[in-house]
Amino acid sequence: AQHATAHWKSSGHPVVQSFEPGEEWYWNYATDVLYEAGPELAPPTSHPAAQPTPGPADRVPRNWPDLLHP
Template sequence: MSEPQPENDIPGIDTEVPPSGPGCAECTESKGWWFHLRRCAQCGHVGCCDSSPSQHASKHAESTGHQFIRSFEPGEDWYYSYADEQMYDGPDLAEPQHHPLDQTTPGPKDLVPSNWQRYLN
């Protein structure tokens, strides 16, 4: 029988890599907005969720093969695997664990349209 892997040695999860920034990398670059944020557990890329107009977290997973994301929302520490479409518990990642507390959801505040709800997927 094989020994269980330590929490920080799960293939596809790197607990040492910090997040790429406080918001969705692609939305920030294109002056877009997001609903919720997801963090790639392998490389730290922060992308917007599948309810967001651009769905950058899923696109990142598809283009890189990085299967695990973790919520980048305050108070949420769940993981999701694109490979088997299941939710998981897992280790803490490198700080910070979530976007800044003063950052709005959706965000960023100055780029969110007043009728943002109609653009959600």
């Protein structure tokens, strides 16, 4: 969420889509509105199903939860 919020604030692009496999929802930061579906976007539409979240294990700091803003 921090990455998407920062992108919205710096670019003015308020709408994001989930990047989780099987999810198609969109969120509008400007209006705080959730959309269950939206336009089909160009691939890739999600990270690989076998890739853990919040990202590849070898590229995420061990203390990643401590780095999140409240």
